[in-house]
Amino acid sequence: MGNVLLRKDEPARALPYMEKAQPFLENRLDFLYQLWSAYHSTDQDTQAVACAEKMIRLKPDYPDAYHLLALASVRLGDLQTARQAWERILTLNPNDSRAIKNLRGLEEYPEK
Secondary structure, eight states: OHHHHHHTTOHHHHHHHHHHHHHHHTTOHHHHHHHHHHHHHTTOHHHHHHHHHHHHHHOTTOHHHHHHHHHHHHHHTOHHHHHHHHHHHHHHOTTOHHHHHHHHHGGGSOOO
8 A cells, every 4th residue: 555655646645554564574675665765755864764774784785775875864964974875886886877976966065
């Protein structure tokens, strides 16, 4: 039910269903990606960071997990974590255009 609501662009309604399913699905990258999306869409970026960190623990060579970590970290004002995440992506894929672009864009954000 949660992923159906998420696809309907109703992340706030999806979250309670997804959180109930989490104990059973927390080792699945696809589920954690969707849960991250629901948290991020509802401005719950501390929880979004936790989802990205779980994804990284499950699959340390998964660039998207680092990208998600960086995006949520920026919204929390944690630019150091964002920078480290995007730099990690570049060690996995030196030509990753998202990481390159976002590292350059970090200069626009004031440190908190």
